[in-house]
Amino acid sequence: MKKIAFQGRRGAYSESAAYHLFGNDIEVVPMDTFEQIFQGIETGVVDGGAIPIENSTAGSIYDNYDLLYKWRHPIVAEVKLQIEHTLCALPGTKLEDLTEVLSHPQGLAQCSRFFGQHPNIKSTAFYDTAGSAEEIAKRGDKHIGAIASAYAAKFYGLDILKQGLENLPGVNFTRFYAIQKTAIELPDFKANETVKPPIKTTLLLMLSDSSKSGALYEALGCFAKRKLNLTRIESRPHPDRPWEYIFHLSFEGNPKDPNVVEALKELQQYTDFIYRLGSFREGTTEKLSY
Structure with missing residues (x-):
């Protein structure tokens, strides 16, 4: 069974991307940073990784562009994943109880309209969306919420206060790359043959x-x-x-x-x-x- 790394905690969007990119018969390996994914592939600790490269509303993930140049691990597949953010908090929490919300900077950027509508709620950058849900569960503070996936909320026993939190619901997508140590073999080229997907x-x-x-x-x-x-x-x-x-x-x-x-x-x-x-x-x- 292949070991596939992703950045974040269980329930991260990248975990879902890993299954789409490498199939369901894998062992997912959460890692704290993107660089650890590349290092893990280089040393053989993992067989591959799922990394986000750009979001349709918040733009490029520059860290991964720079790491692709540094490590040169081959890109072998991609998937465009529809992102659906939820606002989650400890059971029994109400929206008006919140004074602070944690999430990855990309998650906060993709939900900036929510914070504009709720100026009393402070947005605080955290290293990971699913990790922010895990952090809320650990802290036990009903004044703090998290922006993460519905799966992460369920995984960490949190209530969902609001769904579709992203600025543009239904049109928020992130492109993920599958990377590994060796490139894949491509089919031979045939003139005038239409290949779909290209x-x-x-x-x-x-x-x-x-x-x-x-x-x-x-x-x-x-x-x-x-x-x-x-x-x-x-x-x-x-x-x-x-x-x-x-x-x-x-x-x-x-x-x-x-x-x-x-x-x-x-x-x-x-x-x-x-x-x-x-x-x-x-x-x-x-x-x-x-």
């Missing part, structure tokens, strides 16, 4: 002369001229070279496709380095499950 490829790259006018335009042109669809580009500061940037670039394309091979070959003219983080099927959209 294969996505994610690259790390650094421009050879980022100060040159049009440098990024020239690099991205390698994909545009071959009609390869870019799905995301994110820049992160280079850890050792001030004012230079690492680009995370994702596009639809099988690396065995001659068009992709040609695009990457041309891209080398404009970059100091290119590293393929992974190629995998585009992820489906799923609901929370445990």
Whole structure:
């Protein structure tokens, strides 16, 4: 049975993502930090990990972009998980009793409208959504609540005071990546074959002369001229070279496709380095499950 790590405590959204990404026949391993997931994969303590990479309302999880560059563990799958936040507290607590609510910074950001409507309730950042539910259960203070999943509330014996707490109920999604030590084998490319869901490829790259006018335009042109669809580009500061940037670039394309091979070959003219983080099927959209 594979051991799959996720950041947080039991009941975390990442735990649900781990089952969607790796299947139900796994042993989930909660970890305190994202870096511990990468370290665990590197040392063989775990076989893989489920990490959030971006949220549809709160944006990118930059820590994981930086850790992907640092550790270079292959991305082998993705899933887009619909996030449903609940406000939970100790049994018998009422909404008007609360003076403070704990949650992960992303959870707080995704529920900012609630705090605007309740200025008397203080939002306090905690390291994890499910961990905040666990903390409330431990403290035994009816003046403090947590923002977490309904499963976490049930797991830690809390009452749900309000459901659908997110700013945009029904349209709040987080994309998760599955990472492991080795890449997956991809099917051979066949011309004119429609593959659904399409294969996505994610690259790390650094421009050879980022100060040159049009440098990024020239690099991205390698994909545009071959009609390869870019799905995301994110820049992160280079850890050792001030004012230079690492680009995370994702596009639809099988690396065995001659068009992709040609695009990457041309891209080398404009970059100091290119590293393929992974190629995998585009992820489906799923609901929370445990």
